[in-house]
Amino acid sequence: MxxxxxxxxxxxxxxxxxxxxxxxxxxxxxxxxxxxxxxxxxxxxxxxxxxxxxxxxxxxxxxxxxxxxxxxxxxxxxxxxxxxxxxxxxxxxxxxxxxxxxxxxxAEEALYPLAARFPPVSSFFLNADLNDDTALLQRLAVPTTEITGIIHDHNEPGSRGGFSLYVPEYYTPDRAWPLVMALHGGSGNGRGFLWRWLRDARSLGAILVAPTALGATWALMGEDADTANLSRILDSVRGRWNIDPTKLLLTGMSDGGTFSYVTGLEGASPFTHLAPVAATFHPLMAQMADADRLRGLPIYIVHGALDWMFPVETARLARDALAAAGADVTYREVDNLSHCYPREMNAPMLRWLGGG
The missing domain is CATH 1.20.58 (Methane Monooxygenase Hydroxylase; Chain G, domain 1)
Incomplete structure (x- = not known):
C-alpha cells in the first residue's frame, strides 16, 4: 500500500x-x-x-x-x-x-471487512476490555472461509424471512459452540440487528444468528408463520456448524423480545435459554405456557427503568409471573435505560448462557 x-x-x-x-x-x-x-x-x-x-x-x-x-x-x-x-x-x-x-x-457493515487488514479496525469490533488482547487479535486475523465471518442468507435490505449470521473467524468444528438467535424490534431487520451483538459474539466466541421477520414485525397476533421459519433457520445452522444443544439462546429487542416469549414458551421450542429485552408481557403468557417447559427454564429479563414504550412495571410483572410458574428468572432493571438496546448486557447474558 x-x-x-x-x-x-x-x-x-x-x-x-x-x-x-x-x-x-x-x-x-x-x-x-x-x-x-x-x-x-x-x-x-x-x-x-x-x-x-x-x-x-x-x-x-x-x-x-x-x-x-x-x-x-x-x-x-x-x-x-x-x-x-x-x-x-x-x-x-x-x-x-x-x-x-x-x-x-x-456503516459498521461497510467497515467490518477491513478488520482483517487493519488491526485498529479489528480492535474496534471487540469488547473494550479485549481491545489489546494480542492472542485474540491473532486468532481473528486468519482469513475467513466459506463457513466463517458474516454470511447473509436471503437477507438483502428490504427482504423478509431470511437471516444474517456471524461465525467467529477462529471457529473450529472440533467443539460445540453456543448459539445466540437475536430478534430485531418492530420495523427492523436481522441484517441491521446483527451489529448489536457482533462484538460480543466475536469477543467471547458464540455463533450469532439474526433473522428477519416474515412480516413487518414478528407474529404477535394472528397466524404465526415466524416460529416455523425460526425452526427452519436453526436447523439450517445446526446442520452446518457444531452447535451446543445445551446453549441455545433466544433473545430479542422490543417486539423481538416479546416474540421470544411467544415462541420460546412453547413446549416444542428448541431454545434452552430466553432473554427478552425491553419486551411487553401479559400474564396469560405464563398461564398458557407449557408447564413442563416453564419449570426451571432459564429466563434473563432486561428492561429499562426509563422505557417509555413498555413501562418497567411490565417487566416486573413478567418476572413475578414467570418465577411463580417455576421458571429460573434472572432480572436486570437498568436505571438509565430507555426503550433502547443495552449492548452492555450482552456479555453478562453470554456468561449466564455458559453457566459462568
Whole structure:
C-alpha cells in the first residue's frame, strides 16, 4: 500500500471509528425527553471525519475495495449525524432520529471487512476490555472461509424471512459452540440487528444468528408463520456448524423480545435459554405456557427503568409471573435505560448462557 494511501487511511480511520462509537452512545442513551442532553454530550466527532472525507478520492485502482469501504462507512456516519442534528433543530419529529440511527449498522457493515487488514479496525469490533488482547487479535486475523465471518442468507435490505449470521473467524468444528438467535424490534431487520451483538459474539466466541421477520414485525397476533421459519433457520445452522444443544439462546429487542416469549414458551421450542429485552408481557403468557417447559427454564429479563414504550412495571410483572410458574428468572432493571438496546448486557447474558 502506497505511503499516500496509508496517510489517507490514518487520517480517516480514527475520526470514523470515533464517530461510530459516538453514534452507538447516542443509540444506547436515546430517550426523547433527554435528546438534547444526549446530543450535547455526544459532541461533534463527525467534524473531523467530514474534514478527512475528501481524502478518499483518486486512489489507485488496486485499493478500490478499501476506498469503497471507507467511503460507504464515512458517508453513512455523516448522514446519521446530519439527520440527528436536523431533528434537534426542529426539522421533523423524533421518529426521524430513529431513522438516522439506522445508518449506524450500515456503516459498521461497510467497515467490518477491513478488520482483517487493519488491526485498529479489528480492535474496534471487540469488547473494550479485549481491545489489546494480542492472542485474540491473532486468532481473528486468519482469513475467513466459506463457513466463517458474516454470511447473509436471503437477507438483502428490504427482504423478509431470511437471516444474517456471524461465525467467529477462529471457529473450529472440533467443539460445540453456543448459539445466540437475536430478534430485531418492530420495523427492523436481522441484517441491521446483527451489529448489536457482533462484538460480543466475536469477543467471547458464540455463533450469532439474526433473522428477519416474515412480516413487518414478528407474529404477535394472528397466524404465526415466524416460529416455523425460526425452526427452519436453526436447523439450517445446526446442520452446518457444531452447535451446543445445551446453549441455545433466544433473545430479542422490543417486539423481538416479546416474540421470544411467544415462541420460546412453547413446549416444542428448541431454545434452552430466553432473554427478552425491553419486551411487553401479559400474564396469560405464563398461564398458557407449557408447564413442563416453564419449570426451571432459564429466563434473563432486561428492561429499562426509563422505557417509555413498555413501562418497567411490565417487566416486573413478567418476572413475578414467570418465577411463580417455576421458571429460573434472572432480572436486570437498568436505571438509565430507555426503550433502547443495552449492548452492555450482552456479555453478562453470554456468561449466564455458559453457566459462568
Amino acid at each position: 502506497s505511503e499516500a494511501v496509508i496517510d489517507d487511511v490514518i487520517a480517516v480511520l480514527p475520526p470514523l471509528m470515533q464517530s461510530l462509537e459516538t453514534l452507538g452512545f447516542i443509540a444506547r442513551h436515546f430517550h426523547p425527553p433527554s435528546f438534547d442532553r444526549v446530543m450535547e454530550a455526544a459532541g461533534e466527532p463527525d467534524a473531523d471525519l467530514s474534514s478527512a472525507r475528501p481524502r478518499l478520492s483518486n486512489w489507485p485502482a488496486e485499493f478500490a475495495d478499501v476506498q469503497h469501504a471507507l467511503e460507504t462507512a464515512s458517508d453513512a456516519a455523516l448522514s446519521a449525524f446530519s439527520g440527528l442534528r436536523a431533528v434537534r433543530a426542529g426539522s421533523g419529529d423524533i421518529t426521524l432520529a430513529f431513522r438516522a440511527l439506522r445508518q449506524l449498522p450500515r
